[in-house]
Amino acid sequence: MAGPTEDYQYVLGSNDISHREEETTGKDKALDKLVGAGAEESQGVSAGVTERDMATSVGGSIHRSSSRPQLDLSKAEIQGNFEERDPTILLPNQSDDISHLALDIGGSLIKLVYFSRHEDRSNDDDKRKRTTKQRLGITNGSRRSYPILGGRLHFVKFETSKINECLDFIYSKQLHCGGMDSLGWDSESPPRDNAVIKKATGGGAYKFADLFKERLGVSLDKEDEMDCLVAGANFLLKAIRHEAFTHMEGQKEFVLIDHNDLFPYLLVNIGSGVSMIKVDGDGKFERVSGTNVGGGTYWGLGRLLTKCKSFDELLELSQRGDNRTIDMLVGDIYGGMDYSKIGLSASTIASSFGKAISEKKELQDYRPEDISLSLLRMISYNIGQISYLNALRFGLKRIFFGGFFIRGHAYTMDTISFAVHFWSKGEAQAMFLRHEGFLGALGAFMSYEKHGLDDLRVHQLVERFPMGAPYTGGKIHGPPLADLNEKISWMEKFVQKGTEITAPVPMAKPGTTGLGGFEVPSSKGGVLRSDASALNIGVLHLVPTLDVFPLLADPKLYEPNTVDLSDHSELEYWFTVLLEHLSDLVDKAVASEGGTDDAKRRGDAFARAFSAHLARLMEEPAAYGKLGLANLLELREECLREFQFVDAYRSIKQRENEASLAVLPDLLMELDNMSEETRLLTLIEGVLAANIFDWGSRACVDLYHKGTIIEIYRMSRNKMQRPWRVDDFDVFKERMLGSKGKRPHPHKRALLFVDNSGADIVLGMLPLARELLRRGTEVVLVANSLPALNDVTAMELPDIVAEAAKHCDILRRAAEAGGLIVDAMNNSLDGLKEKSPSVPLMVVENGCGSPCIDLRQVSSELATAAKDADLIILEGMGRALHTNLNARFKCDALKLAMVKNQRLAEKLIKGKIYDCVCRYEPAS
Ligand SMILES: CC(C)(COP(=O)(O)O)[C@@H](O)C(=O)NCCC(=O)O
Numbered sequence: 005m006a007g008p009t010e011d012y013q014y015v016l017g018s019n020d021i022s023h024r025e026e027e028t029t030g031k032d033k034a035l036d037k038l039v040g041a042g043a044e045e046s047q048g049v050s051a052g053v054t055e056r057d058m059a060t061s062v063g064g065s066i067h068r069s070s071s072r073p074q075l076d077l078s079k080a081e082i083q084g085n086f087e088e089r090d091p092t093i094l095l096p097n098q099s100d101d102i103s104h105l106a107l108d109i110g111g112s113l114i115k116l117v118y119f120s121r122h123e124d125r126s127n128d129d130d131k132r133k134r135t136t137k138q139r140l141g142i143t144n145g146s147r148r149s150y151p152i153l154g155g156r157l158h159f160v161k162f163e164t165s166k167i168n169e170c171l172d173f174i175y176s177k178q179l180h181c182g183g184m185d186s187l188g189w190d191s192e193s194p195p196r197d198n199a200v201i202k203k204a205t206g207g208g209a210y211k212f213a214d215l216f217k218e219r220l221g222v223s224l225d226k227e228d229e230m231d232c233l234v235a236g237a238n239f240l241l242k243a244i245r246h247e248a249f250t251h252m253e254g255q256k257e258f259v260l261i262d263h264n265d266l267f268p269y270l271l272v273n274i275g276s277g278v279s280m281i282k283v284d285g286d287g288k289f290e291r292v293s294g295t296n297v298g299g300g301t302y303w304g305l306g307r308l309l310t311k312c313k314s315f316d317e318l319l320e321l322s323q324r325g326d327n328r329t330i331d332m333l334v335g336d337i338y339g340g341m342d343y344s345k346i347g348l349s350a351s352t353i354a355s356s357f358g359k360a361i362s363e364k365k366e367l368q369d370y371r372p373e374d375i376s377l378s379l380l381r382m383i384s385y386n387i388g389q390i391s392y393l394n395a396l397r398f399g400l401k402r403i404f405f406g407g408f409f410i411r412g413h414a415y416t417m418d419t420i421s422f423a424v425h426f427w428s429k430g431e432a433q434a435m436f437l438r439h440e441g442f443l444g445a446l447g448a449f450m451s452y453e454k455h456g457l458d459d460l461r462v463h464q465l466v467e468r469f470p471m472g473a474p475y476t477g478g479k480i481h482g483p484p485l486a487d488l489n490e491k492i493s494w495m496e497k498f499v500q501k502g503t504e505i506t507a508p509v510p511m512a513k514p515g516t517t518g519l520g521g522f523e524v525p526s527s528k529g530g531v532l533r534s535d536a537s538a539l540n541i542g543v544l545h546l547v548p549t550l551d552v553f554p555l556l557a558d559p560k561l562y563e564p565n566t567v568d569l570s571d572h573s574e575l576e577y578w579f580t581v582l583l584e585h586l587s588d589l590v591d592k593a594v595a596s597e598g599g600t601d602d603a604k605r606r607g608d609a610f611a612r613a614f615s616a617h618l619a620r621l622m623e624e625p626a627a628y629g630k631l632g633l634a635n636l637l638e639l640r641e642e643c644l645r646e647f648q649f650v651d652a653y654r655s656i657k658q659r660e661n662e663a664s665l666a667v668l669p670d671l672l673m674e675l676d677n678m679s680e681e682t683r684l685l686t687l688i689e690g691v692l693a694a695n696i697f698d699w700g701s702r703a704c705v706d707l708y709h710k711g712t713i714i715e716i717y718r719m720s721r722n723k724m725q726r727p728w729r730v731d732d733f734d735v736f737k738e739r740m741l742g743s744k745g746k747r748p749h750p751h752k753r754a755l756l757f758v759d760n761s762g763a764d765i766v767l768g769m770l771p772l773a774r775e776l777l778r779r780g781t782e783v784v785l786v787a788n789s790l791p792a793l794n795d796v797t798a799m800e801l802p803d804i805v806a807e808a809a810k811h812c813d814i815l816r817r818a819a820e821a822g823g824l825i826v827d828a829m830n831n832s833l834d835g836l837k838e839k840s841p842s843v844p845l846m847v848v849e850n851g852c853g854s855p856c857i858d859l860r861q862v863s864s865e866l867a868t869a870a871k872d873a874d875l876i877i878l879e880g881m882g883r884a885l886h887t888n889l890n891a892r893f894k895c896d897a898l899k900l901a902m903v904k905n906q907r908l909a910e911k912l913i914k915g916k917i918y919d920c921v922c923r924y925e926p927a928s
């Protein structure tokens with residue numbers, strides 16, 4: 005989706021790889037704050053923050069030593085009305101905003117959720133946008149009293165025993181400064197004293213209150229832990245699409261939650277201890293049970309018994325354990341036999357640690373690995389069983405497990421799921437949450453008055469996985485990095501040390517006996533990445549301007565991805581394709597930035613980062629949520645943007661646009677000499693033929709070496725032979741031209757989802773748009789908000805249209821009517837100013853920066869334009885095949901694409917490469 009990429013950054017520690025988020029610098033709304041703090045802020049904060057630095061900061065005199073700017077005040081000016089109480093101050097050179105945080109300070113871990121505001125950089129002064137808005141009747145009338153702000157929610161954690169690291173982090177990101185009012189959310193409230201108040205929950209909010217006050221000058225406003233857990237869980241379950249999942253026998257499956265059928269459920273939060281909460285609604289809950297045998301028990305006992313130094317080390321040990329050496333199994337009692345009458349297999353644990361009583365062994369005679377596994381199983385199983393009993397007590401079918409004990413650890417989840425499934429005889433379901441550990445912190449964040457999250461909906465949240473996600477999850481150490489340069493250095497150093505890092509090892513499918521038995525874990529390589537896959541969560545981008553595309557027949561049934569990557573061979577194939585593309589893409593990206601040394605360094609870093617994402621996803625395809633091909637293609641674009649490659653195909657696009665515009669007049673003349681019927685067919689053929697100019701297809705790129713763009717275009721057109729592999733042209737033609745002398749009414753408004761630059765847009769889609777305009781149909785060209793491959797963007801389109809309009813009255817008048825071009829040509833091409841008004845030709849951005857489109861998250865501009873549309877045309881592989889081939893719409897839909905990949909052609913249409921799809925589906 006549109007929007008700037010996340011700027012996570014990472015540092016390479018001496019012994020470990022740990023990641024940090026990039027310094028986000030702030031934009032503040034209160035001038036006095038700026039004047040008061042800005043001069044200091046602009047001096048920057050030291051990268052290495054010492055405790056002494058922090059201590060001196062209390063009371064206002066912050067010692068800053070390095071050149072890292074916090075606020076860039078250059079060219080600052082007050083926006084709007086000077087009389088306003090809290091006027092907005094524009095900091096044109098400032099990138100991000102000051103952040104806000106909430107904490108959950110538990111016995112073992114501190115969880116931190118913080119928000120960094122991101123300014124909407126869309127330029128409303130943009131002429132195209134203004135006129136399109138007028139045309140489409142978009143107003144800003146329904147503003148709420150406080151805005152839902154665009155920004156990002158970040159999730160990070162620290163061990164409570166290393167609270168200083170957490171304080172350093174908060175300090176270095178300046179999260180301790182300001183209150184919610186600096187976001188403009190609380191501008192009505194009276195000015196407070198100097199105390200900065202942060203929301204916090206968990207026991208540590210009491211225990212460490214003085215420390216926060218002393219070191220950061222922050223007062224912790226304590227929120228009830230249960231309130232927070234429930235608020236956090238409810239928010240996640242309602243707002244995040246792929247939040248909940250089941251985990252059975254090594255298989256992770258995301259569960260779609262129906263918001264209207266969420267309650268009641270049992271929430272089991274496994275922290276140091278365990279709470280079981282029956283949740284009946286927002287703020288409606290009861291803590292019905294709990295157990296003191298929880299994460300703290302595993303870690304505490306485990307530390308004593310194995311001498312492990314950390315929770316993750318203990319968990320990693322379990323990965324290589326065999327609990328049969330220490331647990332007493334049913335088979336041990338029954339001479340190797342199952343006790344099948346009551347459903348117990350020989351490998352079922354009869355008594356955890358039971359073998360230790362009958363053997364004359366001491367602690368040192370047992371392997372720490374086996375002890376760890378036995379403990380883990382004992383505790384997980386016990387929690388699963390008690391949870392089920394409580395679900396049974398209240399007739400609850402769904403149990404959501406959260407808390408950092410789980411850490412996305414496959415064996416833990418399998419054991420809990422097994423217990424719930426076994427005891428409920430399959431009636432109850434254990435589900436896990438991707439943000440498992442952050443329920444409390446998120447709930448504390450929600451307790452800020454006017455936090456703005458309440459009103460956010462699934463479609464307004466976009467999760468992004470920054471470059472370090474494959475390596476370190478959300479583990480944060482040290483202060484943030486200064487700039488892209490440091491970020492790249494981190495990548496470079498990482499590669500040198502890369503072999504020391506093991507990506508998380510997913511469980512191979514464990515064999516179970518089906519009778520309650522459970523095999524030992526079998527892990528690939530026997531090494532579990534430290535921190536396991538705990539933080540398979542990205543940064544949540546809040547994009548209030550996104551909407552669900554209103555013409556989807558049933559948004560609940562809509563699944564954008566056509567290619568299902570849960571099929572392993574499919575996954576392998578597409579990963580290989582993307583890796584094969586990589587060096588070519590890097591070359592293009594580097595060239596697009598002038599081929600400088602800096603661009604080369606960024607290119608290398610991009611390639612490493614993207615390969616690391618692929619490797620991570622290859623190991624655990626569901627690591628970032630449900631994975632489809634569209635997500636991979638988008639990830640690649642996001643990754644490019646992360647390394648500041650703004651538009652890798654810029655010059656290619658320009659070159660192809662120019663070449664195509666040069667032949668456009670001839671094409672238009674040719675078309676105008678045809679009968680209506682032949683013309684319509686030629687136009688559709690033209691779209692299909694020109695869709696060959698796709699720089700994302702290996703086969704096509706090879707082809708481009710064999711001729712000029714115009715030669716290839718001609719060749720492609722000449723090969724167009726009907727019937728196409730999918731050919732609904734005749735039905736479409738009938739809808740357009742009618743049959744038996746009956747003339748159908750023209751469509752009122754058509755949305756044309758355009759694809760590539762050059763011939764594709766100029767010689768394919770624009771002539772088709774012209775035909776629709778000529779027939780009295782308004783045309784809205786829907787193009788990407790951000791570049792992706794050689795796709796044309798909404799920013800680029802008006803210039804292309806203006807050029808084309810120089811050769812065509814129909815396009816010119818429509819573009820003028822749509823506000824795309826000013827009435828620059830006082831005379832029409834034939835010397836006479838046309839009198840009859842034209843239907844408008846408009847351009848809207850789609851809200852995406854990807855070659856594909858997920859219609860659940862489109863720009864509000866597009867959603868508004870869609871309201872009066874009765875025809876949509878989706879063009880290209882990305883938008884009409886990889887995504888949306890199976891989508892159903894409320895209006896007529898035409899899907900046009902050339903299949904430029906052999907495997908996809910075989911799979912989707914039982915055809916071959918360069919076959920074409922013309923699928924027409926009347927309104928459903
Ligand atoms: C990235 C694309 C979806 C773009 O196709 P388009 O939408 O431009 O028709 C397509 O080029 C693609 O699937 N490429 C990867 C496969 C390959 O190289 O064959």
Ligand SMILES: [Mn+2]
Nearest residue numbers: 759760795855
């Ligand atoms: Mn494309």
